[in-house]
Amino acid sequence: MASTVMDQRKLSTWKPNSKLWFLILGLFLAIGLTSAAVVFWNGLIVTNMSDKVPWGLWITIDLSSIALGAGAFTLSAVVYLFGVKQFRSIIRLAVLVGFTGYTAALLTLIIDIGRPDRFWHPWFFWNVHSVLWEITWCITIYLAIMILEFLPVLVENKFFNRWPWIRKIAHVLHKAAPAFALAGLLISLLHQSSLGATYGIVKSRPIWFKPSMPIMFILSAVAVGPVLTMAVSYVIEWIKGVKLVPDQVKRTIARFGGFGLLAYAYLKFWDYAAVTYYGRTPSVSQSFFLLNQDTPYNFGFWFGEIILGIIIPVFLFLSPRTNKKPVYLVLGAAFAVLGVIFNRWNVTVSGLLIPVQYSPGITSLIEPGKYFPAWTEWGVAIGIIGYVLLVLTLGVRFLPLFNTDEH
C-alpha cells in the first residue's frame, strides 16, 4: 500500500509531456518485444538473413552500440588516469551511456544467436584462438567494470538510505576508480579493436581481409563515443532547462571529437589508397566491381561515411563559428553517430553480399547475395532504441548523474 502511494506521488510530479514520452517508449518496447517473441517462436527464418548473408542489421546494431559506448572508457581514462578533473561533471553520464550501449548490444546478440539458451557457452567452453570468444569475455568484464564504476552513483539514491553499509562499500569502490579506469581502458582498447579484427582476420572474404580494420574500428569509436555523451548531456539540459555540465567541457569534448575524426579520416584515406592498393588481388577488384554494380556501395561510403560521418561533423566541431552553438554540436554529433552506424553496416553487409568463390572454373555460378532487413529485424531495432532511451530517461530521473561535488 505504502509503496503504491509513493509511486503515485512520484508519478504525479511528472509533467504530461513526460507521460507522452513514456507512452512512446512503451510503444517502442512493445514493438521490440513482439518482434523478439516472433523470432523466438519461429526461429531466425523470419528474418531476411540467409546462408549467403548470415549477419545483418542486428550485428550492425551490436557493433555500433559498443563503438558508441566508448565514451565511458575514454572519459574515465581522461578523468581518473590523466587527472583532467574538469571532466568529472560528465563522467557519470558517460558511464551510463556506455552501460546502456553495451547492454543494448548484449540484448541484440541474445536475439541474434540461434540458440539463446546457450548464451553462457563462451564463458565455459573456451576457444582462446577466437576473436569472438575474446570479445565476449572483454564485453562481460567491461560491463562488470562499468557496473562497479556506477554502483557508487546508484546507491546515492534515497532508496538506499536504510542500508548504510552498502554506501560504505560503494565508497571504497569509488576510491578504486583509477584502477577501474585503467582496467577499462585496457579491456576496451582490446575489444574495440577486436571487433574490427572479427572482419579483418577472415581470409575468405577479400574486402575484409586487411590489417587496417581493427585500427579504423577503434579510432572511430574513441572519436565518436565521447561526442555522443556530449550531445546527450546537451539534450538533457534542454529538456530539464538547467545547466548541468559546463559548456567549456562539452566544447572541449567536441573539439577532441573533431580532431579524432580527422585522424580517423586520415586512416580511412590511408586505408583507401595504400592498404587497398597493396592488397588489390583480383578477387578484391572483382568484389568492388560487383558491389558497385549491384549496390549503392560507393554512395554509402562517400556520402554516409565520409561526408556525413566525417567532413560535416569535423567542420561543425572545429569551426569557431559553429562550435560555440550547442545546436551545431548536437547536430554534428548526430551526423558522426550516423556515420559510425553507416560504416558498421557497410563493412558487415557489403562484405557478405560478395559470394564466396571457390570453384576452379572460370564462370561464377553463385549469385551475389541480397539483403534488406525484414520487419522483425526492424522491430527488434526499434525495441532496442526504446530500451536505450528508457534506461537514459530513468537514469536522468532517479540518479544523481550531475553531482559535481565529488572529491
Add this chain to the structure above:
Amino acid sequence: MSKKKKVSVALTRRDFLTLGATAVGSVLAAQVFTTGPLSPFSVLKQQQIEGATEPSIGHGAAGKNHWGMVINLDKCIGCEYCLRACSATNDVREDMAWNVVTKEKNSTGRTFFFSRPCLHCQVAPCVEVCPVRATYIREDGLVVMDYERCIGCRYCEVACPYDARKFNWEARPDEENPYVPTWGIPEVERRPRGVVEKCTFCIQRIDKGLEKGLVPGEDMEATPACVNICPVGARVFGDLKNPESQISQVLEENSTIRLREELGTEPSVYYIPPKEGL
C-alpha cells in the same frame, strides 16, 4: 645556492602496504592465469595430458589416420547421385545440401562438372573463429561439429572460404525428405533449430567401421555415401597417411589441385582437373 638538495624518499607505511599488496596480488593473478582452473593454458595442458580426447583447435591430423578424398573432375558426369545419397544418409534438408554439384566452364569454354563436400581443412578458418569450440579438428583430420555446444552465432559460416556450412534457420519437424528411401536411409539425427551443420565425411560410418575392423575407403560400410554411390568412380576416399591406400596411390599417379590453396587452409580434398585443363 649551489647546495644540493637532499632528496629523501619517504616510504610511508601506506606505500609499503600498497606495494606489498600489489606484488602479492600480481603473483596470485599470475598463478590463477597460468595454473588455476580458470586458466586457458590449464585447459590446453589438460587436453594434452588426456591425449586430446576433445582436441584443441589444433592444426591437422595428429593421429595415425588422416581421412581425405580425391575428386576426379575428368570423370564426373554431373549426375548428382553424390548429392542425393548424402542428403538421404545424413537427412539433409533439400536447400541445405552438404555436398553441392555445379556445372562449370574451363578457360577453353568446355563444360565440366564440379562438386564440393566439406574440404576438412587442416588449418580450418571455421575452427579458429568458433567462440565455444563447437567445431574442431579430430585426431584423424576430420572437422566436426558439436551440435550440443553450438550457439548459432554463424561466424564459422561467415569465415568458411568454401561456403560449406549451413545454418538451421528453422526447426524441421516432420517434413519429408524427398531422397529417402530411394537414395538411402538416414543414419544420423536431424539437427535442431539454431545450429550450424556441414558434411562430416559420414563420420558415423568411419567410426562404426573402424570398431568392426573395417577399412574406410575399401569397405563400403565404412566409406562415405557419396563415394559409394558414384557410378563412374570419380571419388576416392581413404587414409592420406597410409602410403598403401588407394587414395595415396591415386595422388601419386595424378597431378592434383586443392581449392583456394593460397589461403593456406590445407584442405583434405584434392581434385584431379579435367583433361583439357581448367
